[in-house]
Amino acid sequence: MNDVACEFRPVLEVRKVSKVFSTGSHEINALESVSLSVARGECLAVVGESGSGKTTFANMLLGVYAPSAGEMYLDGHPLPARRTLNLRRAIQLVQQNPLSSLNPRRTVGASLKLALDVHRIGDRAGRRGRIAALLDEVGLPTDFAQRFPAALSGGQRQRVAIARAIACEPEVLVLDEPTSALDVLVQARVLKLLDDLRQRRNLTYVFITHDLGVVRNIADRVAVFERGQLVEQAPTAKLFEQPANAYTRSLIGAIPVITDEEEALRRKVLEENDSG
């Protein structure tokens, strides 16, 4: 939750990171000199619209590609372009659509076992027990290990994707729109699970989303990206009550809300944009 006290020792630090993609004739600055740090146990939300650079940011944290400039550190150690197995273990990913992130021809148990095998977690005999414990931890019955992803609902599949991400005991989870493809009732349950896991395992989250309602209720701090630039970062409550940046205000102002209280907040934020 927002008021969780976390000592500010950055587990993840990003200093003046840029990424340029060349497409033959011209260059695209996907990220321009972004500096951010995330404390252990913190949930940092990264918000922005398509093309804002949030996925590029995630891909660089994960080592999918190297930054064009700047440095990144995990626990004070530099994150190189080529990651060792241990560094790959430390930062894990949960994607938006579990139907495409889980191998359809592998059972749930086999997917989890692969994560344990690759990262050599536990011994051969202990892995079966570990798989059962992981399923239990994400709120799924242990006999789901025998099922294929196609035999699960969207929410159940996302729980499997989360179990796989935590299987190798990571320190940081990068969550890329983890609940955007889910129905609202299912979304609430998966968000609760993510929040519980973070506290239980002292995990650090980089939570990428465009849904500011979700951000308001799960993140400790928010970083707003616009066209490759970090335009604002603030503690969650402050960002919603006193957004400093015009783009942040227009994002908050565009959210379709359902209560009068929210409508009032939205109007207030939009008025500041009109007067400013």
Added chain:
Amino acid sequence: MSDFILDIRDLRLAFKVYEGMTEVLHGISLNIRRGEKVALVGESGSGKSVTARIILGLLHELKTARISGRVLFNGDDLETQPISVRHGLRGTAISMIFQDPTSSLNPVYSIGVQFEDVLRRGDRRISSKSAQDRAVSLLRDVAIPDPERVLVSYPFQLSGGMNQRVMIAMALANEPSLLIADEPGTALDVTVQAQTLNLMRDLVERKATSVLFISHNLGVVREFADRVYVIYKGRLVEHGATEELFHRPRHPYTRALMDAVPRITGGGIPEISESDAGFADPMIDHEVIS
């Protein structure tokens, strides 16, 4: 003439499966008055999109679908008429906007060519020149700054928001009396979504077009619709004016749905009970005095 542009009565839909028939719509009755914007809101799999498809007659050619009930459009029961009649209504009297604008436009034809096809459905003898002029003015209505350039562009050369505006302009080109909007703008960024929804609302209000607005997003529904039907597993569970329904939801399912939406004013992650007790309770209609 009937009060209602669309009046659906006891609509049922079943699909033939290996074990027999599976019913997915269990008797839907809903109506839309002239110039009214009515929302059908529910989760995935609740039956909202198939309802829209039945109105257009898109499921009738499917050999595995069994449809019963009445679909009255302008007082005429479409279910008793040949499919050719429904065919004739598509794109003229009834039009539809889909979720993802970029995939509903044809990538190998320019916007101008596709727009001309749309206008020709309304007026078979329209000349290319007047079709072009009309398209320009319609694109201007949806706040496209440079319509001539957009007409010679292909869908993949335009942004998602631009394509959505093109779709809205096309859907309203032949001045339909009913517009069906199935999750419009869900694939777009929030700021773009807000702009296109406002635009669409202004246009349909100006032209007094009736709208059936299908969505899973309660916030968008609250913003757009005059009246709301809530659908759960093929049954309507609650119906009322938008204000009334959002201020005083009464059905256990509607309440759970609203509780589950994270608020931008905070309050924590919504606590949702695992049980769905009461979700199958009878429908609550705010407009029927009980």
